[in-house]
Structures are given as structure tokens and as C-alpha cells.
Amino acid sequence: MMISFPPDMTPSSVVKSFKGMSARQWFKEYPETKSQLWGGHLWSPSYFMSTSGNVSKEIVAQYIEDQLTKYNGGRPRH
Known part of the structure; x- marks a missing residue:
């Protein structure tokens, strides 16, 4: 995945927003999967980002x- 964002946004805030929004959308469309995933979480807490x-x-x-x-x-x- 390649993204760009304004310099006033921190990488961690971008990742947090992406993970949060995508997880909410996923569980809205596929609510039955929440109980099948790791503690009800779609994403792990970690990430890697590089320039x-x-x-x-x-x-x-x-x-x-x-x-x-x-x-x-x-x-x-x-």
C-alpha cells in the first residue's frame, strides 16, 4: 500500500485512522467474523511504515x- 498525507499528520495517526475506519466498515459488512478473529480485532496493534x-x-x-x-x-x- 502506498499513501501520502500532509506533513502536519503523524504516521501513527494515519495508521490509526486507516485501521479504525477499515475495521468498522469490515465489521459492519461482516459482523459474524468478529467472534472468529483475534479477540474481536481485525488488525494487530503493530505496523511498519517507511519512506x-x-x-x-x-x-x-x-x-x-x-x-x-x-x-x-x-x-x-x-
Whole structure:
């Protein structure tokens, strides 16, 4: 996943928002899964984030697409 956010937002606040919003949406659509997941949590409390350095957005996007295809039997995950 590649994201960008304003410099006044902290990485931890971005991750917290993403995890919170996506978990709420997931459990709204699939409430039966809450009891099947790790203590009712969709996400683990940890995360990893890194900058892309001097690499273009296009190169990073292509790398992500290649990884998605590589681990999905050669099919893009769209």
C-alpha cells in the first residue's frame, strides 16, 4: 500500500485512522467474523511504515503491483 498525507499528520495517526475506519466498515459488512478473529480485532496493534527515498511514485507503484501479482498466482488483485 502506498499513501501520502500532509506533513502536519503523524504516521501513527494515519495508521490509526486507516485501521479504525477499515475495521468498522469490515465489521459492519461482516459482523459474524468478529467472534472468529483475534479477540474481536481485525488488525494487530503493530505496523511498519517507511519512506520511499529517492524513488519515484511510479517505481513504488510498480513494485507494489508486482508483489500483489507475485503472491496471487500471477493474477493482479483488482
